[in-house]
Amino acid sequence: MKNNLDRFREKLIQEGLDGAVVYKPENRRYLSGFTGSSGYVVVTRDKNLFITDFRYVEQASKQCEGFEVLKHTEDRTVYDILNELNVDKLGFEEEFVTFMQYEKFNNKLQDMELVPLKGIINKLRMIKSDDEIKKIEKAANIADEAFKHILDIIKPGITEWEVSLELEGFMKKSGATGTSFESIVASGKRSSLPHGVASQKVIEKGDFVTLDFGCVYDGYCSDMTRTIVIGKASDKQKEIYEIVLEAQESALKYIKSGIKGFEADKIAREIINDEGYGEYFGHGLGHGVGLEVHEAPRLSPIGKDTLETNMVVTDEPGIYIHDFGGVRIEDLVVVTKDGCKVLSKSPKNLIEL
């Protein structure tokens, strides 16, 4: 199978480019395997260069298979090295490169046209290799274990912040190198905040608690959400929970290779709309997950990408009612030819703690 770098070069040539400079950390890692924090991947029609400074030369030489590693210095800058290459049209990451960096490239590069890569790498990254899927699955397993663990910890009187610390500590002790994002622990009325990161609020009896979290394993992220109730759920809590669950599971049954992002979104959205809660579901159904926790494709009313086998996406509808609370349920899944494989194994029945 072609590696990421070969597939990238093929695309570059198809787009009529002679080369590209790539340094967004996730893209850089995707193409070169480099995990450090500074360096430029330069791909031309016949060369793979990794340009970095003194601190990372040794690491890059070990990690970047198939690359010639060059050290940039004040005497021989990245621009000097680029100018030595026979490149007319140089692709760059227009979503990542700052205006200031662009101006610098533009001023220092001679007879070279800078051309936006227009998401070429994002598109390659959408479809995961078996190896990438294994890492994501491992990250999902760690998150599932953390959820099981946290159910023993959460009780009235503990703060959201303490819960998030416990979750994150557990995941790191279980092999994660970090969290995918700042954990969301939103309880009581705060659960109506779709992105309510853990606060000092004390969790109380009767609260909904939305836990949205994930971890990074060998560079790859996981992402899951469960909502539980502290004590007995009220009728209204049960009603909302069941609607979100039905929407989530219906979308899960529908997701497969060949459908478009907006079609999956529509399945869940119609169920929530029909129950009269449409205005309380204000975000898209899901997103791609990989080296970044939010990446292409998008599953939302405007998600035009077609789902393909080996894409990894989330299915996460929610209902958020101001001054009452909210529910979101999120699974991480791998798209397959006839359906999807669910990586999140935590139970989805309403848990009353």
Ligand code: ZN
């Ligand atoms: Zn999430």
Ligand code: ZN
């Ligand atoms: Zn998500």
